[in-house]
Amino acid sequence: MTDDLILRVSGLTKRFGGVTAVNSVDIELRRGELLALLGPNGAGKSSLFNLIAGAVKPDAGTIEAFGQDVTADPAHKMCAQGLARTFQIVRPLAGLSVLDNAMVGAFAKTHSVREAQRRASTALELVGLAHLSATKAGSLTLGFRKRLEVARALATQPQLLLLDEMMAGLNPAELDKFIDVLRSVHREGVTLIVVEHVVHAVMQLATRIVVMAQGRKIADGEPRTVMASPDVVAAYLGDEYVVA
Numbered sequence: 001m002t003d004d005l006i007l008r009v010s011g012l013t014k015r016f017g018g019v020t021a022v023n024s025v026d027i028e029l030r031r032g033e034l035l036a037l038l039g040p041n042g043a044g045k046s047s048l049f050n051l052i053a054g055a056v057k058p059d060a061g062t063i064e065a066f067g068q069d070v071t072a073d074p075a076h077k078m079c080a081q082g083l084a085r086t087f088q089i090v091r092p093l094a095g096l097s098v099l100d101n102a103m104v105g106a107f108a109k110t111h112s113v114r115e116a117q118r119r120a121s122t123a124l125e126l127v128g129l130a131h132l133s134a135t136k137a138g139s140l141t142l143g144f145r146k147r148l149e150v151a152r153a154l155a156t157q158p159q160l161l162l163l164d165e166m167m168a169g170l171n172p173a174e175l176d177k178f179i180d181v182l183r184s185v186h187r188e189g190v191t192l193i194v195v196e197h198v199v200h201a202v203m204q205l206a207t208r209i210v211v212m213a214q215g216r217k218i219a220d221g222e223p224r225t226v227m228a229s230p231d232v233v234a235a236y237l238g239d240e241y242v243v244a
């Protein structure tokens with residue numbers, strides 16, 4: 001694995017009963033990329049995240065990250081090595097303040113309260129939530145809750161951040177702000193994989209797009225080329241929409 005390669009999955013496969021959720025997927029990711037992972041519902045995007053994050057074990061294939069084989073590493077070890085992820089459904093600890101929620105992330109890597117506070121504050125600053133540090137997380141709007149989720153992941157000081165459908169349900173103003181937040185995070189040097197259905201947002205952000213359908217990778221490359229490919233159009237809209 002060369003130095004600038006942060007992640008390589010090879011032949012990655014996960015079956016749930018009769019369903020092959022992830023089917024022999026190969027992906028290489030270089031440091032500094034912002035990769036968008038697209039695909040219809042049930043394509044296997046969240047399952048791929050769960051595999052990379054060490055939350056579930058693959059049936060076949062390997063995962064290399066940060067220069068080593070991490071195929072068998074559990075989630076806490078992946079976090080310690082520099083991986084963070086958010087979940088499709090955001091659930092902050094409603095009774096705690098915004099700062100305390102972000103500190104929960106920081107405590108994954110430090111036992112010092114002062115240091116956790118510092119890392120949490122830096123993360124809240126980056127996502128534009130510093131002014132709400134003392135607010136109870138339960139009273140935040142969805143747009144702010146999603147930014148808090150990103151801050152909580154950032155407080156673990158990741159090298160690689162996986163974001164699962166963070167833009168769903170946001171209104172246009174919240175969406176614009178969220179896109180800005182992701183740009184700031186990317187500028188800070190964090191490598192990102194974002195799962196999204198909001199294609200126009202993805203086209204503004206992604207340096208590369210991978211598309212999955214029925215567990216398989218069906219396209220991988222430069223955003224405009226990928227979105228124009230017949231396989232991708234067919235996966236989203238059906239074969240009848242492919243221009244011959």
Ligand SMILES: Nc1ncnc2c1ncn2[C@@H]1O[C@H](COP(=O)(O)OP(=O)(O)OP(=O)(O)O)[C@@H](O)[C@H]1O
Binds near residue numbers: 019
């Ligand atoms: N824990 C599980 N047990 C059984 N089947 C599962 C499990 N997790 C995922 N699946 C199945 O694997 C397939 C892929 O699901 P996955 O959630 O990875 O898709 P997705 O691309 O994230 O979809 P969405 O866009 O709807 O979030 C689906 O058929 C799903 O029902």
Ligand SMILES: [Mg+2]
Binds near residue numbers: 045046047088
């Ligand atoms: Mg999903």
